[in-house]
Amino acid sequence: MAHSTDSVFINLGPVHPSTHGVFRMRAHIDGEVITDIEPVFGYLHRGIEKLAEGKSYRQVIPLTDRLDYVASMNNNLAYCMAVEKLAGIEVPERAVYIRVIMAELQRIISHLLGIGSFFNDMGTFFTPFFYMFIQKEKITDLLEMVSGQRLLFNYMRFGGVSHDLPDPFLPALSQFLREMPAEIDKYERLLKENEIVLARSRNVGVLSREMAINSSISGPVLRASGVNWDIRKADPYSCYDRFDFDVPTGSNGDCYDRYRVRIEELRQSLRILEQAVSKLPKGKVINPVPLRFKPPVGEAYSHIEGNKGELGFYIVSDGSDKPYRMHVRAPSLLNLSALREMLIGWKLADAIIIFGSIDICLGEVDR
Amino acid sequence: MAELILFPASIRSELPFGFWLHLALFAIGIIAILLTSVIIFIWFERRLVGRFQLRKGPNRAGPFGILQSVADVIKILTKEDIIPSRADKFLFWLAPVIAFSPVVVMLAVVPVAGGALLADLDIGILFIIAMSSITSLGIFTGGWASYNKYSLLSSMRVVSQLVSYEIPLILSLVGVVMLTGSLSLDEMVNAQNVPFILLQPTGFFIFFIASLAEISRSPFDLLEADSELVAGYNIEYSGMKFATFYLTEYCEAIVLSTLTATLFLGGWQGPWLPPLVWLLLKITLVFSIIVWIRATLPRLRIDQVMGFAWKFLLPLAVLNILLTGSFVAFWPEAPSWMIGIANLVLLIGYILFRSRFFKPGGVTVGAS
Numbered sequence: 100m101a102h103s104t105d106s107v108f109i110n111l112g113p114v115h116p117s118t119h120g121v122f123r124m125r126a127h128i129d130g131e132v133i134t135d136i137e138p139v140f141g142y143l144h145r146g147i148e149k150l151a152e153g154k155s156y157r158q159v160i161p162l163t164d165r166l167d168y169v170a171s172m173n174n175n176l177a178y179c180m181a182v183e184k185l186a187g188i189e190v191p192e193r194a195v196y197i198r199v200i201m202a203e204l205q206r207i208i209s210h211l212l213g214i215g216s217f218f219n220d221m222g223t224f225f226t227p228f229f230y231m232f233i234q235k236e237k238i239t240d241l242l243e244m245v246s247g248q249r250l251l252f253n254y255m256r257f258g259g260v261s262h263d264l265p266d267p268f269l270p271a272l273s274q275f276l277r278e279m280p281a282e283i284d285k286y287e288r289l290l291k292e293n294e295i296v297l298a299r300s301r302n303v304g305v306l307s308r309e310m311a312i313n314s315s316i317s318g319p320v321l322r323a324s325g326v327n328w329d330i331r332k333a334d335p336y337s338c339y340d341r342f343d344f345d346v347p348t349g350s351n352g353d354c355y356d357r358y359r360v361r362i363e364e365l366r367q368s369l370r371i372l373e374q375a376v377s378k379l380p381k382g383k384v385i386n387p388v389p390l391r392f393k394p395p396v397g398e399a400y401s402h403i404e405g406n407k408g409e410l411g412f413y414i415v416s417d418g419s420d421k422p423y424r425m426h427v428r429a430p431s432l433l434n435l436s437a438l439r440e441m442l443i444g445w446k447l448a449d450a451i452i453i454f455g456s457i458d459i460c461l462g463e464v465d466r
Numbered sequence: 467m468a469e470l471i472l473f474p475a476s477i478r479s480e481l482p483f484g485f486w487l488h489l490a491l492f493a494i495g496i497i498a499i500l501l502t503s504v505i506i507f508i509w510f511e512r513r514l515v516g517r518f519q520l521r522k523g524p525n526r527a528g529p530f531g532i533l534q535s536v537a538d539v540i541k542i543l544t545k546e547d548i549i550p551s552r553a554d555k556f557l558f559w560l561a562p563v564i565a566f567s568p569v570v571v572m573l574a575v576v577p578v579a580g581g582a583l584l585a586d587l588d589i590g591i592l593f594i595i596a597m598s599s600i601t602s603l604g605i606f607t608g609g610w611a612s613y614n615k616y617s618l619l620s621s622m623r624v625v626s627q628l629v630s631y632e633i634p635l636i637l638s639l640v641g642v643v644m645l646t647g648s649l650s651l652d653e654m655v656n657a658q659n660v661p662f663i664l665l666q667p668t669g670f671f672i673f674f675i676a677s678l679a680e681i682s683r684s685p686f687d688l689l690e691a692d693s694e695l696v697a698g699y700n701i702e703y704s705g706m707k708f709a710t711f712y713l714t715e716y717c718e719a720i721v722l723s724t725l726t727a728t729l730f731l732g733g734w735q736g737p738w739l740p741p742l743v744w745l746l747l748k749i750t751l752v753f754s755i756i757v758w759i760r761a762t763l764p765r766l767r768i769d770q771v772m773g774f775a776w777k778f779l780l781p782l783a784v785l786n787i788l789l790t791g792s793f794v795a796f797w798p799e800a801p802s803w804m805i806g807i808a809n810l811v812l813l814i815g816y817i818l819f820r821s822r823f824f825k826p827g828g829v830t831v832g833a834s
Contacts, residue, residue: 222765
C-alpha cells in the first residue's frame with residue numbers, strides 16, 4: 100500500500116499480560132503491523148546452572164524443579180537420567196514406570212496450561228482456561244499425593260523415585276483417566292471449529308518445516324510444522340518403547356496446528372498412562388545411592404521429550420561430589436530462536452497469539 | 467426548542483414548578499437509576515461469567531456478593547488520581563466527561579408506558595445515534611491525551627472500528643423506521659403488536675452485532691484487548707477518571723440493551739406485569755446474551771473486524787432496506803408474517819451465500 104506511517108517503537112513486556120512471565124519484546128510497528136522485533140531475555144535469570152556447580156548432585160534436584168516450573172517432574176527426570184548415565188546407576192522397573200506416569204501427567208498439566216493461555220491470548224476471557232484449570236487441579240492433587248507438593252515436586256532421585264505410590268493414588272488416577280477423554284471432547288466442541296478461532300489462528304504465524312529444523316526447534320512446535328520427531332520414539336528412554344502411542348503432527352505449521360498437536364498429545368498421554376498403569380510392576384522403587392556420592396570423571400548428556408521440546412541435561416564431572424559444569428538444553432529458549440521470523444509482518448494481535456502458541460516458560464528460558 | 471424536545475407537556479403542567487423542577491428531578495432520577503443499575507449489572511455480569519466459567523463469582527461482600535461492586539467503588543474513589551507528566555492535562559481531564567455524558571443523555575428518550583423517561587423526542591432514534599457517536603470521541607481523546615503508545619494504538623482502533631460499525635448500525639434501523647413510519651421511539655414501541663425481532667430478524671441481527679462493536683464488547687473488544695494492549699485507551703487512567711470510563715462502558719452496554727429491547731423486543735409492552743418490569747426483564751435478557759457472548763468467544767483481529775463491517779454487514783443492511791422498502795412501497799397491506807418470513811429468508815440466504823465466499827480469516831501478511 101502506498102500510504103505508510105512512521106514506525107513506532109513499542110515495548111511489549113517485561114510486564115505485559117501475554118508474555119507469560121517476564122519476557123520482553125522490543126517491537127517496531129507500522130500502524131498495527133510489526134516491522135521489526137527484538138526479544139530480550141534474562142529478567143528471570145537466577146543462575147541455576149552456576150548454582151548447581153556449588154551444590155552436591157542431589158541438592159541440584161530441587162533446583163531443576165525451578166526451571167520449567169509447570170513441569171518440574173520432567174526436569175527432575177531429565178536431570179536424574181543424566182546423572183544416572185554419568186554414574187551408571189540402574190533404576191528398578193517399578194520406578195521406571197512411575198517416572199513415566201509422572202512425566203505424562205506433567206505433560207498433560209503443561210499442555211492444558213499452554214492451550215488455556217493460548218486462548219486467553221486470543222481473548223476468550225478465561226473461559227477455556229478455567230475449564231482446563233479444573234482438570235489441571237485434579238492432576239495436581241494426584242501429584243500432591245505422591246510428593247506432598249503441588250508445584251515443585253522434587254520427587255525423583257538417582258536410582259528411582261523418593262517414595263512408592265501411596266495407596267489411594269492408583270484408584271484416583273484411574274478415575275481421572277476415565278473422566279479426562281470426555282473433558283477433552285468438551286474443549287474440542289467449544290473450540291475446534293469455532294469460526295473465530297480458525298480465523299485468528301489458521302495460517303497465522305506459519306513456521307515452515309525447514310525453518311523449524313534449522314532453528315533447532317523441538318517439541319509440539321516442531322511437530323506442528325510436520326516433522327515427526329519425538330524423542331520418546333526417536334531415542335526411547337525409560338520404558339517408552341514398550342508403549343503403543345502415536346506422534347501427532349501438523350501440516351501447516353501455523354498456530355492452529357500447534358494447538359491441535361497439543362490437544363492430540365493430551366490424548367496420546369492418556370493412552371500411555373493407561374498402558375503404564377496396567378503394566379505397572381511390583382517391587383522396590385529405588386536403588387539407594389549414597390547422599391554425597393562421587394560419580395567417575397567424565398561427562399554425560401541425556402535428553403527427554405519434555406512438554407515443550409527436547410529437554411536435555413549435560414553434566415561434566417571432575418570426580419568430586421559436585422557437578423563441574425551443568426548445562427540445560429532448555430526447549431523454551433531454543434523454540435524462541437525463530438521468533439523474529441515468525442512475527443515480522445504480522446499484526447500486533449497476531450504476534451501475541453503466535454508467541455502464545457509457542458508456549459514457553461520463562462523459568463526455563465532465563466534459568 | 468428546549469421545551470419542545472425535553473418532555474411532554476402533559477406531565478409538566480401538573481407539577482408545581484413546571485419545567486425546571488421536572489427537568490431536575492428526572493435528570494437526577496435518570497442518573498441515579500443508571501448508576502445504581504450499573505452497580506447491579508456489574509455484579510450480575512461477574513456472577514454470570516462465574517457461572518459460565520464453572521466458578522462462583524463474587525460471593526463475599528453482602529448476600530450473594532451483591533455489595534462487591536460497592537466495595538470496588540469505594541476502593542476506586544480512594545485511589546490516587548495520577549496524571550502522566552507528559553499527558554495533555556486538559557484533554558486528559560475532559561475525556562471521561564465527553565465519553566460519559568452522552569450515554570446518560572441517550573437514556574432520556576427511552577419510552578416507558580406511553581411516555582419517555584425524560585423526553586419524548588419526535589426524532590428519538592436520530593438523537594440516540596447522534597449521541598452514541600460522541601462517546602467514541604471521548605474515548606479517542608482519552609487515548610490520545612494519555613501520551614502512551616498502547617492507548618494510542620487503542621485510540622486508532624476506536625476511530626476505525628466505531629466509525630465503521632456506526633454505518634451498519636444506522637442502516638439496520640432504517641427497516642424499523644420504515645415499518646413504523648416514524649422516528650419517535652414511543653411510536654416504535656406502539657407499532658410493535660408483533661415484536662420487530664420477528665418482522666425484522668435481519669435488522670435485529672445487524673443491530674445487535676453492530677451494537678456489540680459499538681460498546682466494544684467481545685468479540686469486538688479490541689479497544690481494551692487486555693492480552694494485547696494491556697488495558698487499551700484507559701491504561702493511564704486511575705481513580706475516579708478510570709471509574710468514569712468504566713461506568714461509560716457499562717452504561718453503554720445497558721443503554722444498548724435498552725435500545726435493543728425497545729426497538730426489537732417490544733419495549734415496555736407485555737401482559738400481566740407492569741411496563742417497567744417488562745422493560746427491565748428484556749434489558750436483562752439482552753444483557754445476559756452480551757455476557758454469554760463475552761464468556762464464550764475469542765476476539766477478532768482489527769482487519770477482520772473491519773472487513774466484517776464493510777464486506778458483510780453493510781451489504782446485508784442495504785439488502786434489508788431494499789426488501790423492507792419494497793414491501794412498504796409496493797405492498798403496504800402485506801400481512802406481517804410475510805414480511806417476517808421474507809426477512810428471515812433474506813438473512814439465512816445471505817449468510818449461507820456469503821459464507822462460501824467470505825471468510826473472516828482472509829490472511830494478510832504485511833501491510834494491506
